[in-house]
Amino acid sequence: MNLPPFQALLDAHGRDVHRFLLATVGANAADDCFQETWLAALRAYPRLRNADNLRSWIFTVAHRKAIDHVRGSRRRAIPVADPPERAVEATPDGQPEIWARVRELPPKQRTAVALRFVVDAAYGDIAEMMDISEEAARRNVHEGLKRLRMELDDE
Amino acid sequence: MSNELKRAAELLPSGPLPDIGGAAATAGLLDVAYATLDSPVGKLLLASTPIGLVRLAYVDYADEESVLADLAARVSPRVLAAPRKLDEPRRELEQYFAGAREHFDLPVDWTLTRGFGRRVLQATARIPFGAVSTYKQVASEAGSPRAHRAAGNALGSNPLPIVVPCHRVLHSGGGLGGYTGGLERKRLLLGVEGVTNLTRR
Numbered sequence: 001m002n003l004p005p006f007q008a009l010l011d012a013h014g015r016d017v018h019r020f021l022l023a024t025v026g027a028n029a030a031d032d033c034f035q036e037t038w039l040a041a042l043r044a045y046p047r048l049r050n051a052d053n054l055r056s057w058i059f060t061v062a063h064r065k066a067i068d069h070v071r072g073s074r075r076r077a078i079p080v081a082d083p084p085e086r087a088v089e090a091t092p093d094g095q096p097e098i099w100a101r102v103r104e105l106p107p108k109q110r111t112a113v114a115l116r117f118v119v120d121a122a123y124g125d126i127a128e129m130m131d132i133s134e135e136a137a138r139r140n141v142h143e144g145l146k147r148l149r150m151e152l153d154d155e
Numbered sequence: 156m157s158n159e160l161k162r163a164a165e166l167l168p169s170g171p172l173p174d175i176g177g178a179a180a181t182a183g184l185l186d187v188a189y190a191t192l193d194s195p196v197g198k199l200l201l202a203s204t205p206i207g208l209v210r211l212a213y214v215d216y217a218d219e220e221s222v223l224a225d226l227a228a229r230v231s232p233r234v235l236a237a238p239r240k241l242d243e244p245r246r247e248l249e250q251y252f253a254g255a256r257e258h259f260d261l262p263v264d265w266t267l268t269r270g271f272g273r274r275v276l277q278a279t280a281r282i283p284f285g286a287v288s289t290y291k292q293v294a295s296e297a298g299s300p301r302a303h304r305a306a307g308n309a310l311g312s313n314p315l316p317i318v319v320p321c322h323r324v325l326h327s328g329g330g331l332g333g334y335t336g337g338l339e340r341k342r343l344l345l346g347v348e349g350v351t352n353l354t355r356r
Binding site for chain 2: 002003004005006007008010014015018019022023027031034035038039042043045046096098099102113117118145148149152
């Protein structure tokens with residue numbers, strides 16, 4: 001199978017992957033997650049069997065890296081000796097505060113909402129990127145939105 | 156809520172993306188690094204593997220894509236822009252065009268050549284700066300004196316023009332012969348090397 005040069009993927013999807021990560025892991029971690037995403041993809045690339053939907057594939061890698069990152073930083077953030085800084089912080093980086101709230105959503109809702117609104121993915125694409133059904137993709141977006149709305153109303 | 160999220164998405168910062176080519180090279184995952192260079196003979200694309208320079212191509216905007224696709228198919232799909240990895244060849248080419256370098260000290264990866272064609276190109280690589288040879292001569296150095304036409308084909312698909320100086324190969328009668336990058340480029344390269352008294356045909 002003839003795979004396109006890896007740079008073509010980076011040119012076509014790099015910006016959207018970065019935006020997705022800005023929203024899901026925050027500006028401080030986005031660059032690291034971005035590199036991890038593309039290096040993991042590059043490692044696997046020559047063995048890829050199916051090149052029909054490389055955009056979905058790269059977002060599958062990115063969303064797993066994002067979930068690993070958030071999980072890892074939560075684990076690191078358990079108070080032990082020093083009072084640690086909270087990893088999922090409201091935004092000192094100038095980003096709209098709403099992303100900090102998106103980052104507090106359960107992982108699937110967080111990913112689905114970011115894919116829907118940051119990279120404008122259709123439900124069918126979200127399903128493929130997250131390896132869930134289209135129905136579940138739709139539900140995750142709606143549940144996520146409902147929760148964000150409720151939290152904002154509470155204030 | 157949807158609209159707020161859409162608006163917030165528009166406000167996400169859009170600075171330069173982190174460098175993936177460099178990180179990939181450090182991680183040992185970069186099979187083909189490439190960069191482009193503006194030169195007196197037009198825009199050049201240079202590509203190298205961990206072994207050495209593997210491709211030099213004359214590109215206009217239109218066919219950079221096909222050169223990269225060809226590298227992905229014939230060398231490895233792990234192809235990334237990584238200008239730093241091409242610093243040395245770029246520097247040597249700039250010196251060459253400035254008249255400050257007569258031969259290239261670059262490791263070469265011959266992956267894109269094979270058989271008789273490779274031997275013709277390797278014979279061509281030995282023609283010194285400012286000298287010229289003939290199709291017949293390089294064919295015979297490659298082991299088949301009568302195969303001058305095949306030698307012409309091998310030179311026509313030289314994956315490393317300039318560095319493997321196929322522009323120094325002319326017709327036996329002194330005519331310019333052919334050149335993949337166009338005869339104007341061949342003349343210009345020979346001019347850089349002080350070869351000017353050519354018969355025109």
